[in-house]
Amino acid sequence: MVIDSVDWLEPLVWGKACRDNDVNGNWIPDSHRLNFKYLQDEHRLLHPSVDGHRMPWAESISAAISSLKAAGPLAMVLSARLTNEELYLAQLLSTSLKVSIHDVVPRIGEPRPLAASGSRPHHAADGHRFAPHRGCT
Structure with missing residues (x-):
């Protein structure tokens, strides 16, 4: 989803508007x-805090990473609906924490009909079909 504008009246945000796209005009679901x-x-x-005490972001992130590393071996389970950007950040986190067990929860069932002519469904590495996201793209 790409949000081109945020309707606001300082200091409050009142709503979001979607850009036009070829698939569904400017429709955006209420959930977005x-x-x-x-x-x-x-x-x-x-503001971040550690044990109820306000801390700078860098120190809070370091404390979180230390706590996770101290917990022992870690595994990461991700959703197949994550964006490329979210998957990239998950990879950075996974690498930083030395996570060696990874898995993705696949989508099951029949894919939804394609929204645009000429579109092709997304495919996972294992061949499962993924329907494209709906709403603003």
Whole structure:
């Protein structure tokens, strides 16, 4: 999904708008269009903390990595619906933590019909078919 504009009236975000695309015009599902309320949520994390004490980001991240490494051998299970960017970040995390066991939860069942003519379904390395995402692309 690509969000081209965010409707806002400082300091609050009021909504998101989708760019036009050839597949479905400018349609965006409510789950994405209305997914901005967390920005004003009173429980939103504004500053990292370790054991209830506010810490700089770098120290908090180092503490999290140390805690994960101290836990012993780690495994990583990912979703087949992750974006390339999310998978790249997962790879960086996996490499940093020396995770040696990886798996992806495959999509099962028949793929959804293709949204655009000439489109081809996405394929996993194991040959499972993945239907393209719906909404803004």
